[in-house]
Amino acid sequence: MHRIAVLALEQSVAFDLGSSTHMFARLGDLYEVVVCSPDRRPIPTSGGFTIAPEHGLEALQDADTVLVPGTYYKPAREGWLEPAVLEALTTTRAPRIMSICTGAFVLAAAGLLDGRPATTHWGTTEEFRALYPKVRLNPDVLFIDDGDILTSAGVAAGIDLCLHVIRSDHGSEVANWIARYCVVPAWRQGGQSQFVDRPVPSYPDTSTALAREWALERLQEPLDLAGMAAQVRMSVRTFTRRFRAETGMSPGQWLTQQRVERARHLLESTELPVDQVARHAGFGTGAALRQQLAASIGVSPTAYRQTFRTA
Structure with a gap:
């Protein structure tokens, strides 16, 4: 059983948190999913509701994968982390750490992305580069797999990254099944463009x-x-x-x-x-x-x- 610890921080993006936990948890015979927060404190989300994680940061220590959903967590958007969060991320023995959307700010604030390729939502590019110049940011792709560290662009690109991880772990048949279950495309290449400022086609009746x-x-x-x-x-x-x-x-x-x-x-x-x-x-x-x-x-x-x- 592969244990995934999802780190929820203040103002987590509700879509990222919900979609990622749902996809992995739906494969309950392959993945165990736990959601944690500092001191198990309630976490307000961007969706206007609050979640109550059952686990604290200790969940990161025995996880096989640590996942950080997108977040508006203020410290990471200012270039720092709470000491407990920083220690948990830098001491985890998890062989794989991944982020969705602005979760990359958290990984960067922990120093985990220094000198490495990474991506995040294209709309935060200037902010990210100003705060974390050591990161080799590529805002023009859906996701980046750099071995033990994986990052993705915004919102739906997190689904692409989760499918990529499932496919890497268990093959395309399992990944295709969960994609069909969630009614999403089974595969979009990580190097595909984020479609920044792509205009709406002027031919809505043809396809x-x-x-x-x-x-x-x-x-x-x-x-x-x-x-x-x-x-x-x-x-x-x-x-x-x-x-x-x-x-x-x-x-x-x-x-x-x-x-x-x-x-x-x-x-x-x-x-x-x-x-x-x-x-x-x-x-x-x-x-x-x-x-x-x-x-x-x-x-x-x-x-x-x-x-x-x-x-």
Whole structure:
């Protein structure tokens, strides 16, 4: 049982606190989730209600993962932490520490992000850099996995980070299941843009969604831009522009992402040889699958299957 200690501090972002605890707790046979606060004190949230954690900061000491949700906690937004919070974060033996949104301010105030890459909500970039210049801040991504320290951008990007952690721990089939349960996208790449100041498209009655559905049913077949654009009766140029506006990536990048996910699922849930997995996922050859999987997650198909084999 993997124990996750969620550190709630004053004015925790209600969405971050609720969504992260819900996702992990829903997998109750895999994760134990505890919420803690300094001296188990009640914590007012940004949602206008107060929570009453059952645990104190000692919960951080025997946790496998420490999670800090987004927060408007005043000390961290001024460059310091309460001594008890600072000690708890810097002495925890947890092999993984993660933050959502402005929870990165707390990790930075503890010195845990010095010299390391991190992200937070794009709207706090200037404030964060002024307070914590030693952090290699990248405000243009959804999340950053730096091994034992993981940070994410605002609100919904915390869901992406939680899914990434679940996928890393237990494979894409489990992550996809919890994503379906929560009715959220199963995977958005960590390097994807936060969509800063993206204007609302001026074509509300048209979408490339039908083309994406069509492509998902035919991932094993050769697919091209013209074929996808034809499904929604658009020119290739218009289709490409609208596709990027809706998904944040090009049609080619999206297809590769979906095919990698299909391959991961097949590697976990079937005994198909690698070459057959490659064909079913639309990569054609085992060599192409090996190249794409290595580029996406850094391992070979065989190593992935050995790590995330289902019963």
